[in-house]
Amino acid sequence: xxxxxFSSMLFATVVAGxxxxxxxxxxxxxxxxxxLNLGAEGMMAMGAVAxxxxxxxxxxxxxxxxxxxxxxMAVALIFGFLTLTLQANQVAAGLALSIFGxxxxxxxxxxxxxxxxxxxxxxxxxxxxxxxxxxEALYNQQALVYLSWALFWAVVWFLYRSRAxxxxxxxxxSPASAHAIGHPVIRIxxxxxxxxxxxxxxxxAFLSVFYxxxxxxxxxAGRGWIALALVVFATWRPLRVMIGAYLFxxxxxxxxxxQGSGMQLDFPAQFLSSLPYWATIIVLVVxxxxxxxxxxxxxxxxxxxxxxxx
Amino acid sequence: MTQPIPPAAxxxxxxxxxxxxxxxxxxxxxxxxxxxxxxxxxHAVLGENGAGKSTxxxxxxxxxxxxxxxxxxxxxxxxVDSPAHARELGIGMVFQHFSLFETLTxxxxxxxxxxxxxxxxxxxxxxxxxxxxxGLPVDPRRHVHALSVGERQRVEIVRCLLQNPRLLIMDExxxxxxxxxxxxxxxxxxxxxxxxxxxxxxxxxxxEIQALCHTATVLRGGRVTGHCQPAEETPASMARxxxxxxxxxxxxxxxxxxxxxxxRLAGLSHAxxxxxxxxxRDIHLDVHAGEIVGIAGVSxxxxxxxxxxxSGEEPLxxxxxxxxxxxxxxxxxxxxxxxxxxxxxxxxxxxRGAVPGMSLADNAILTAAKSQHFVSGGFxxxxxxxxxxxxCIQAFSVKCGGASAAAKSLSGGNLQxxxxxxxxxxxxxxxxxxQPTWGVDVGAAAFIRQSLIDLRNRGCAxxxxxxxxxxxxxxCDRIAVIAKGRLSPPRPAAETTVxxxxxxxxxxxxxxELGEPHATPSAEVSHAPA
Numbered sequence: 001x002x003x004x005x006f007s008s009m010l011f012a013t014v015v016a017g018x019x020x021x022x023x024x025x026x027x028x029x030x031x032x033x034x035x036l037n038l039g040a041e042g043m044m045a046m047g048a049v050a051x052x053x054x055x056x057x058x059x060x061x062x063x064x065x066x067x068x069x070x071x072x073m074a075v076a077l078i079f080g081f082l083t084l085t086l087q088a089n090q091v092a093a094g095l096a097l098s099i100f101g102x103x104x105x106x107x108x109x110x111x112x113x114x115x116x117x118x119x120x121x122x123x124x125x126x127x128x129x130x131x132x133x134x135x136e137a138l139y140n141q142q143a144l145v146y147l148s149w150a151l152f153w154a155v156v157w158f159l160y161r162s163r164a165x166x167x168x169x170x171x172x173x174s175p176a177s178a179h180a181i182g183h184p185v186i187r188i189x190x191x192x193x194x195x196x197x198x199x200x201x202x203x204x205a206f207l208s209v210f211y212x213x214x215x216x217x218x219x220x221a222g223r224g225w226i227a228l229a230l231v232v233f234a235t236w237r238p239l240r241v242m243i244g245a246y247l248f249x250x251x252x253x254x255x256x257x258x259q260g261s262g263m264q265l266d267f268p269a270q271f272l273s274s275l276p277y278w279a280t281i282i283v284l285v286v287x288x289x290x291x292x293x294x295x296x297x298x299x300x301x302x303x304x305x306x307x308x309x310x
Numbered sequence: 311m312t313q314p315i316p317p318a319a320x321x322x323x324x325x326x327x328x329x330x331x332x333x334x335x336x337x338x339x340x341x342x343x344x345x346x347x348x349x350x351x352x353h354a355v356l357g358e359n360g361a362g363k364s365t366x367x368x369x370x371x372x373x374x375x376x377x378x379x380x381x382x383x384x385x386x387x388x389x390v391d392s393p394a395h396a397r398e399l400g401i402g403m404v405f406q407h408f409s410l411f412e413t414l415t416x417x418x419x420x421x422x423x424x425x426x427x428x429x430x431x432x433x434x435x436x437x438x439x440x441x442x443x444x445g446l447p448v449d450p451r452r453h454v455h456a457l458s459v460g461e462r463q464r465v466e467i468v469r470c471l472l473q474n475p476r477l478l479i480m481d482e483x484x485x486x487x488x489x490x491x492x493x494x495x496x497x498x499x500x501x502x503x504x505x506x507x508x509x510x511x512x513x514x515x516x517x518e519i520q521a522l523c524h525t526a527t528v529l530r531g532g533r534v535t536g537h538c539q540p541a542e543e544t545p546a547s548m549a550r551x552x553x554x555x556x557x558x559x560x561x562x563x564x565x566x567x568x569x570x571x572x573x574r575l576a577g578l579s580h581a582x583x584x585x586x587x588x589x590x591r592d593i594h595l596d597v598h599a600g601e602i603v604g605i606a607g608v609s610x611x612x613x614x615x616x617x618x619x620x621s622g623e624e625p626l627x628x629x630x631x632x633x634x635x636x637x638x639x640x641x642x643x644x645x646x647x648x649x650x651x652x653x654x655x656x657x658x659x660x661x662r663g664a665v666p667g668m669s670l671a672d673n674a675i676l677t678a679a680k681s682q683h684f685v686s687g688g689f690x691x692x693x694x695x696x697x698x699x700x701x702c703i704q705a706f707s708v709k710c711g712g713a714s715a716a717a718k719s720l721s722g723g724n725l726q727x728x729x730x731x732x733x734x735x736x737x738x739x740x741x742x743x744x745q746p747t748w749g750v751d752v753g754a755a756a757f758i759r760q761s762l763i764d765l766r767n768r769g770c771a772x773x774x775x776x777x778x779x780x781x782x783x784x785x786c787d788r789i790a791v792i793a794k795g796r797l798s799p800p801r802p803a804a805e806t807t808v809x810x811x812x813x814x815x816x817x818x819x820x821x822x823e824l825g826e827p828h829a830t831p832s833a834e835v836s837h838a839p840a
Contacts, residue, residue, distance in 0.1 A: 163427045170411045170422050177409035180373055181423040182394025296413050296453075 003133055009253055010137035014145060015211060017242075017249030019044075019203040021148045023227040024234075024241045025155045026199020031231055032159060033192035034172035034301040038094025039079050040200050041224030042101020047072040047204025049105040052112055052215040061120045061209050065144070068205030069198045075101055076197025080190050087305045098224070106217040117213035142210045144202065151199070156238050168192060172299035175306035185306055200224065226277065233284035236297045244284050251276040321348045322385065324508050325370070325477055330379035332365050339365040340376070341532040347477065352499060352509045354519040354540060356552055357529035358751045360721065363512045364406070366529070367479050370510070371403045372396040384476075397423070402470030403479040408462050412455040416448055420469045440471050444498045459610050460491050467498070477508045484518060488608055489779070489812035496522050514552070514752075516545040528552055549752075558756035562763055562785070569599030571636070572740040572771035573620070573652075575797075578631035580619055588612040590619060593631075593797040595790060597740065602762060602772040603800060604786035606779055606811050612795035613775050614657070617744050620773075621654045622647045635739060649680060651739035655729055655746060657775075659722060663729045666718035670710065671699040673717050674732055681736045702731035706761070723754035730758055734765055741765060744775045759785050779808055793817035 023040060030037055037043075050071035055064030079097050082088040122140050129139035159165040168188055171178045175185045203223070208215050226248060234240035255272040258265075265272070288294065327345040331338070339362045347353045357363045368374045370381070372390035381388055383399055390396045396403075410419050417434045424433075434450040441448050446464040454462060463483060470478055480499070484492045499522065503509055511523055519526055520540045528536040528551040536551040549557040578593040590612055597603045607613060618624040620632060622644035629638035634650045644654070654677075656662040664673045675684055675695045684695045699713035706727040710720050717725060726746070733741060746762065747755035763785055766772050775792075776782050782789050783803055790800035791814040798819040801810075813819075 163421065166414070166418055166422060170414065173411045173413055174409070177411060178422075180371075180393055180403075180405065180409040182392055182397060183422070295455075300413075 005257075007133060007137045009250075009257060010134065011141075012253040012256075013246060013250040014138060014141060015249070016252050017246040018142075018145050018148045019206045019211065019223060020227050020230060020245035020248060021242055022144070022151060022206065023200050023203035023224065024230045024245060025148075025151055025238060026196040026203075027227055028231050028236060028238060028241060029155060029159070029168070029199075030189075030192040030196035031302055032172045032236060032299050033168050033189050034175060034299050034304065034306070035080075035083065035189050035193050035196075036090045036094065036303040037076065037079055037097075037193060037196055038091060038228065039075065039097030039101060039224075040196075040228050041220055041222070042098040042105075043072040043075050043197050043200035044101075044204035044207070044220045044224045045105035046075050046101045047201030048208035048220060049109040049112070049204075049215060050201070051205030052109070052117070052208040055117055055209050056112060056115060061117075064209050065202060065205045068209075069201040072201025072204060073194050073197040076193050076200070079197075080193040083305065084186050084189050084193070087307060090303050090305070102218070102220070109215045109217060112215040113217070115214065117209060119213055120210055142206075144206045144210055147202075152238060152242055159238070169299070172301055175301050175304075179306075189306075200227075203227070222277075226280070229281060230284070233281055233288060235288040235294050236299065237288075237293075240284065240288060244280055247283055248276050248280040251279045321350075323348050323382075324384055326382040327366075327370070328380040328382070330366065330369060330376050330381070332362075332369060332374065333377045338532050340369070343379070343529070343532075343534055345527055345534075347508045347510060349476070349508055350503050350506050351525065352503050352511055352523045354523035354526035355510060355512045355529065356514065356516075356519055356526050356548065358514055358552060359723075360751065361529040361552075362532040363529055364481060365532075367403065367481055367510065367512060370396070370477075371401060371479060397473055397475075400474070400476035401479065402473055402475030402477070404463065404466045404470055404481065404483060406481040406483075408466055410454045410462055410465060413453070415451055415453050416457075416465050417450040419454060419465060420450070420472060423469050424472065436472060437468055441468050444468075444471065444501060445494060446498060459608055460487055463487070463495075471502075475507060477510065478502065479510045479512070481512045482514075483511075484513070484515065488815040489808055490816075492518070516548050516552075519548070520545065530554060553752050558753060561760065568601055569769065569771075571596050572599050572634070573597040573742075573773060574633040575620075576631055576633060578616075578619060578626075580615065580624070580626060582615060588615055588795045590615050591795045595797060595800065597771045597773050599739070599771050600766060600769050601787040602766045602774060602785055604782035604789045604803070605773070605775045605792050605797070606782050606789055606815060607775075607777070607792035608815055609777050611793050613744065613777075613792060615795070616792065616797075617656065617742070617775060620742055621656070645680075648677065653677070653733035653736055653738035653741050655733055655741070655743035657744040657748065659725050659729060660718060664717040664725060667716055669699075669714045669716055670703070670720075670728060671696045671713040673728075674699040674702065674713075678732060678736050698735070699732075702728055702735055705735065706731035706757070723750040726750050726758060727754055730761060734761060738765075738770055740771045740773070742773045742775075745777065746774060747776075747778065747781060755781075779811060782811075783808065791815055791819065793822075796822065798822065 023044060027037065027040055047068035051064040051068030054067035055061050075097060079093055082093045083090045120142065123143050125139040129135045159169065167183050171183060171185050171188045179185050204220065207219060230241050230244040234244050255275050259269055259272055323346045325347040327343060330340050330343040332340040343366055355363050355366065365374065369376050372392045372395050381390065388399065390399065417430050417437060420437060421428050421430060421433055437448065437450040446468055448461060448464050448468055454465065483495060487495065499509055513519055523540050526538050526540050527534055530552060538548065538551065540548065546557060575593050575595040578590055580590040582589060588611060593616065619626060622642055625643060626632065626640035629640040632640045634647055634652050637650055639647055639650065660666045665676065675690065678698060679685055682694065682698050684691050696713045702708065703710060703713065708724050708728045708731065710724055720728065730746065746758050750758065759781065762772055762774065774782065774786065786803045788800040789803050789806060789811060791798040791811055793815060794817050798814050
């Protein structure tokens with residue numbers, strides 16, 4: 001493989017992995033607090049369409065990202081109200097939310113179909129972008145790519161170094177104990193759900209404003225579900241989530257390059273298209289099969305409603 | 311042991327409860343409770359399970375709110391609306407079921423309960439200081455899931471003490487401790503009280519209250535039935551206040567000479583994949599027809615794993631380590647083992663011993679269908695199951711709404727009586743039961759113990775795993791101790807003492823540290839009548 005092909009594949013891999021990292025880290029935080037929000041796909045779709053609409057009207061992609069974030073947070077708030085205040089089943093509410101978000105976004109997005117946005121220029125980081133081989137691929141990227149890296153460090157620091165993160169993990173492990181020592185379980189879970197929503201919205205905005213700057217119905221294409229799966233199969237550990245996201249992006253890009261190269265294949269192209277999904281899951285399952293790490297990292301109360309006594 | 315000295319009566323009370331009432335949808339948990347605690351006083355709250363002790367403590371600690379009534383703290387009327395508020399006031403609580411987070415370290419657990427942002431390194435030092443001062447050794451850097459139950463309790467206590475409480479609530483603190491650890495705990499509590507801290511000590515164990523507490527308030531059915539000074543009472547007089555009648559006594563009857571071997575564990579070893587569980591190591595034990603063998607031990611030392619291996623819930627890789635009525639059954643499932651004549655009463659009544667939402671008749675079908683022939687020609691004969699369930703209800707005087715009542719509608723004691731009845735009426739050749747009287751009121755506990763003894767007298771082999779030493783000494787012919795997944799050789803109950811067993815509970819029995827296999831059980835002296 002020559003250097004320029006490698007560089008462009010690496011570039012595309014990072015771009016493809018970025019929305020997954022952002023969304024999955026948001027979901028990771030809300031799951032660490034014990035809330036399983038299966039509505040990621042719907043929240044991303046709402047984020048994508050809101051971001052597209054606002055960018056189209058204002059011409060400012062950053063306003064678009066903000067709009068996407070708030071739209072997805074609004075959807076997350078509905079989820080929070082249903083599951084945390086009304087104690088509805090999280091799985092059912094999340095599934096409903098997914099269908100709702102995808103449908104509503106298609107409805108809102110009808111007038112915007114077949115409109116293209118101007119591409120947002122990348123931000124080139126001086127000097128290190130001149131590094132051979134990887135410089136162009138990693139350091140001449142969209143701002144949201146850099147944001148995803150910052151977000152990774154922020155989430156790691158928050159969960160494992162800050163007191164607020166400690167409280168959040170405690171709430172996810174044993175809400176009853178957390179309540180007994182005086183932490184507001186429901187409020188913390190609301191904040192975690194809203195954070196998850198905000199990240200899903202940014203992830204969606206990345207798709208419709210930066211990645212492929214247009215709106216197509218169904219453009220989230222299962223990325224919300226993959227993000228959910230990444231979190232579980234990465235056993236709720238941020239670094240593995242990041243590895244999984246790039247792995248998914250890498251396999252996705254590789255198979256696209258193969259399909260686009262006009263190479264003669266002995267097997268159906270659909271096999272290649274499905275490759276990123278199952279390859280990612282298999283790799284994550286294999287690296288995360290240690291029972292000890294699963295027990296230590298999985299939030300015990302995940303998906304279980306909690307109601308304070310009295 | 312020194313008699314507790316009550317503090318001077320002139321000090322104004324630190325905590326006053328007036329006419330506290332708490333109504334849950336189906337039950338009145340507290341009804342007009344009055345309570346006063348002075349500084350430096352160790353005050354017992356005595357009562358059976360379900361008497362409303364825990365509810366009262368949750369009200370003081372702000373976990374739940376009373377339906378009506380007043381609380382005065384250091385002379386001022388207060389409404390405690392959250393545990394955080396209670397801690398601000400200076401109230402600390404050590405829960406019966408610990409409120410620790412298993413996946414976090416000790417210091418992280420402590421940090422969670424403190425206000426502000428403590429520096430973890432500095433906090434670890436403070437933990438070490440406090441634990442040294444009060445004789446509560448804990449290592450702040452370890453993960454909680456790797457700690458024993460006794461260590462976890464120390465973490466809870468240290469966590470409370472770091473907040474300098476003026477009132478410490480201890481909810482049934484000794485149920486998870488060895489007798490020696492109980493004495494250490496009492497020393498710590500006395501030291502605290504001498505420094506002016508008030509202690510509310512909740513228990514149903516009369517001897518402990520006599521040894522430790524200055525005053526006692528007795529609850530029964532949510533009402534205060536008496537105040538007393540435990541030092542001036544006898545256990546019998548306090549028991550009368552607590553249960554309203556004399557303590558029932560079991561008739562042990564004479565033991566028969568040992569019959570055939572019904573259960574043999576021949577070098578049972580089992581490693582689990584679960585990092586929070588205990589591995590079983592080379593366990594040898596024989597249980598004969600016509601005897602009750604007890605297994606003592608602090609919880610979390612392999613009892614659950616041993617039970618699963620015997621019941622067949624976790625089949626073994628090999629056949630020989632578990633022999634039921636002479637059949638090597640290590641790889642059989644629970645149904646096959648029941649067919650051999652073994653019956654089994656698990657520790658958890660709801661969810662394991664019975665399906666909460668199903669009726670008693672349906673629950674009877676679950677374990678007795680084969681032995682009682684409820685199935686004919688592929689169809690269930692419901693009337694037979696119903697008749698069998700009604701028989702259990704009658705024979706074991708279960709208070710319930712009949713055979714069609716849901717299992718979850720029964721109180722703990724009544725459900726346990728039903729489950730015991732269901733197993734015993736199947737006329738087992740071998741009965742294995744875990745914590746037969748856990749959370750059961752005194753009357754029902756005595757009844758259950760008596761039925762175990764009766765079963766033994768009819769020639770059944772009985773294996774009882776329990777954390778209540780008194781119970782084991784009351785009913786067992788021989789007692790063995792499980793510690794860290796190893797089993798001590800059994801000793802005749804009549805030839806051993808609570809003290810000895812207490813030492814063994816920390817794993818120190820003769821020969822245990824040598825790493826050699828135990829003497830084969832057949833070489834033991836036959837047991838004497840108790």
